Amino acid sequence: MPKEVVSEAARRRRKPSKAGVVLSERLYIETALRMLHEHGRDGLTVRRLGAALGADPSSLYRYFRNTDDLLLAVGDELVGRALRGWRATGDWRHDLRDLGLRIHSAYLAHPQAAILTASRVSGRANEIAADEAVIGVLRTAxxxxxxAVRVYHAFIDQALAFAALDAAALALPHTARAADEAVWQATYARLPAGTHPHIAATAPRLIARMKNSAYPTALDMLLDSAAATLARTGGVRGAGGVRGTGGVPGPGGDTV
Structure with a gap:
């Protein structure tokens, strides 16, 4: 049976480790992010974490049940970074677009961590705050x-799916990524119109677009669909309130 994780106050260590650092949940998360960035998934082990922090490897279990629990905390940290500075303005479309792009960017800043966490559900504070914000924007609109739940589901899964897809490309070795990108010029641009008329006609545009993420375009298409649903159901655009609620809370819980 996994060891029960004690409260933050009870487990806080006051004595520095051999490396001169005071262990904490946040320090483990930040160190895990760094190790994933530098060494990939195989580099994140209890032994290596202990060595990096100058602590006994078993110290991890004062803060996390296991390395999977640590990974869930890492994913929640990425969501938290996306939420920093975000506030609902009352313009539902602007707010959702901004939040989607923030989530996507936060994950791509740590591609190795994104690959491991984008598909997970942690139930932690930042994840809950993001879900509350998205659903709140949609209901307030x-x-x-x-x-609102249907659009929320598509919105959050789209953001995380593109984060995982684009992160996987960024995590490739540089030579492999460059080789993949070169295929558009070396192969697609040379396909003859006689056998592939549609690719031949659009090849220059394909080459120009395929090197970039399609997420902003897909996000706008989703928001167009949400706008059509709002028009059909008579929803209020912009800052109008939703029946029975008072506004959209920001990540810190204050009503905006």
Missing amino acids: GLPDAE
Whole structure:
């Protein structure tokens, strides 16, 4: 049975480790992010974490049940970084677009961590705050609850799916990534119109676009669909309130 994780106050260590650092949950998360960035998934082990922090490897279990629990905390940290500075403005489309791009960027800043965490559900504070913010924006815009949940589901899964896809490309060795990008010029640009008329006609545009993430375009398409749903259901655009609620809380819990 996994060892029960004690409270932050009870487990806080006051004596520095051999490396001169005071261990904490946040220090483990930041160190795990650094080790994933430098060494990839195989580099994140209890032994290596202990060595990096100058602590006994078993010290990890004062803060996390296991390395999987640490990974969930790492994913929640990425969501928290996306939320920093975000506040609802009352313009539902602007707010969702901004939040989606923030989530995508936060994950791509740590591609190795993104690959391991984008598909996970942690139930931690930052993840819950992001979900509350997205659903709040949609309900405040005037979407009925069933539609708000439907759009929320598509919105959050789209952001995380593109984060995982784009992170996987960034995590490739440079030579492999460059080789993949070269295929568009070396192969697609040379396909003859006689056998591949549609690719031949659009090849210059394909080459120009395929080197970039499609996430902003896909996000705008999703928001267009949400706007059509709002128009169909009579939702209020912009800052109008939703029935029975008072506004959209920011990540810190204050009503905006």
